[in-house]
Amino acid sequence: MDAKVALIGSGNAFFKDEGAGLYAGKYLKENFIYEPALDIVDGGTLGFRLMPLLQEYEYVIIANTSSDDTKAVGSIEVMSGDELIANQGIKKTANEVEITEMLQICSMASHCATTTMISIVPEDIISVCVDITPALRMQWDNYIKVILEELSKYGIQATKKSEIMSLDEIIEQFANPSIEYGKGF
Numbered sequence: 001m002d003a004k005v006a007l008i009g010s011g012n013a014f015f016k017d018e019g020a021g022l023y024a025g026k027y028l029k030e031n032f033i034y035e036p037a038l039d040i041v042d043g044g045t046l047g048f049r050l051m052p053l054l055q056e057y058e059y060v061i062i063a064n065t066s067s068d069d070t071k072a073v074g075s076i077e078v079m080s081g082d083e084l085i086a087n088q089g090i091k092k093t094a095n096e097v098e099i100t101e102m103l104q105i106c107s108m109a110s111h112c113a114t115t116t117m118i119s120i121v122p123e124d125i126i127s128v129c130v131d132i133t134p135a136l137r138m139q140w141d142n143y144i145k146v147i148l149e150e151l152s153k154y155g156i157q158a159t160k161k162s163e164i165m166s167l168d169e170i171i172e173q174f175a176n177p178s179i180e181y182g183k184g185f
Helices: 016-031 045-054 079-087 094-106 136-154 169-176
Strands: 005-010 032-037 039-044 057-066 076-080 114-120 157-160
Touching: 005 016, 005 045, 005 136, 016 032, 016 039, 016 057, 016 114, 016 136, 016 169, 032 094, 039 045, 039 057, 057 136, 076 079, 076 136, 079 094, 079 114, 136 157
Parallel strands: 005 039, 005 057, 057 114
Antiparallel strands: 032 157, 076 114
């Protein structure tokens, strides 16, 4: 399968755990080689501005947080775009609202990528701090594993690089953006 696939890291790095999707995108970009090629996109808090990506690609995986109070912190959920639309998604942050509404609007277009949301339940999306909580750190490897498993369903094979950039190094790049690192991504 040589379908056009994108992984979008989404979230707001300034509000602690809400940056988890961004960090996952960057972590996967820096630490793995993909065959066939995978486009990894810094979705940040683009919300509606992600719509062209949903129309350009055949498959889109969005790594994000889901502020679902009914689930334990660190729980990971994989949900199709159709399920997200039907359930009206979790809408506690501006980013969560815009992604769900963008999927609803895009579903009416002539082409919309088959979309999957992989979200992790955050502990703290209030504190203004570029970091993630210990609870999410404990689930980090599992979150990355779930994303890689989902990519493999679309024929994307990931091979770990010999030199690994740690989660702390990733977070440091978001905390101190520079021209060298292109604002984190």
